Amino acid sequence: MLSLSRQSWLEILAEAWKVYPLEACGLLMAESARSGQSSSGQTGLDKPIKVFRPIHNAAQSSRIFQLDPMEYMKAERAADDAGLEVVGVMHSHTHTAAYPSPTDVAEATKPLVPPTWHWAIVSLAWGYPELRSFRVAEGQGDWSTRSGIAEERVWLNG
Ligand SMILES: [Zn+2]
Numbered sequence: 001m002l003s004l005s006r007q008s009w010l011e012i013l014a015e016a017w018k019v020y021p022l023e024a025c026g027l028l029m030a031e032s033a034r035s036g037q038s039s040s041g042q043t044g045l046d047k048p049i050k051v052f053r054p055i056h057n058a059a060q061s062s063r064i065f066q067l068d069p070m071e072y073m074k075a076e077r078a079a080d081d082a083g084l085e086v087v088g089v090m091h092s093h094t095h096t097a098a099y100p101s102p103t104d105v106a107e108a109t110k111p112l113v114p115p116t117w118h119w120a121i122v123s124l125a126w127g128y129p130e131l132r133s134f135r136v137a138e139g140q141g142d143w144s145t146r147s148g149i150a151e152e153r154v155w156l157n158g
Contacts, residue, residue, distance in 0.1 A: 008050075
């Protein structure tokens with residue numbers, strides 16, 4: 001489940017519109033497992049998103065996104081300082097539905113990408129923004145067959 005405040009939800013949709021006709025992207029951050037406020041010991045799984053941070057699309061494309069590496073680094077450092085950690089990524093689809101593309105699948109299953117990450121996708125294809133979220137299904141590090149794609153519920157928590 002992707003648990004979001006109404007404010008984060010609006011910020012995510014606004015970013016998609018703002019960057020249109022290019023793909024927008026950004027990071028989803030939750031309270032860090034190391035911040036001491038969580039006793040679960042989990043790595044941010046299903047924890048509510050506290051901060052959405054837009055990141056420059058280094059690809060400057062309407063078909064793919066690439067998180068600007070320098071901004072990514074800065075964002076991670078700022079998150080760390082604030083007791084947060086990156087638990088997912090958001091990007092927009094300007095002309096297709098809010099489902100992972102073959103490129104997204106390839107990205108999400110790269111060895112260094114945490115398999116627990118939320119993959120939030122905003123589609124602007126129908127003239128109104130639609131947000132869906134996906135996960136690599138547990139025990140399946142490979143989306144290539146599409147059987148490993150799990151859509152998760154998007155929950156507005158206030
Ligand atoms: Zn995509």
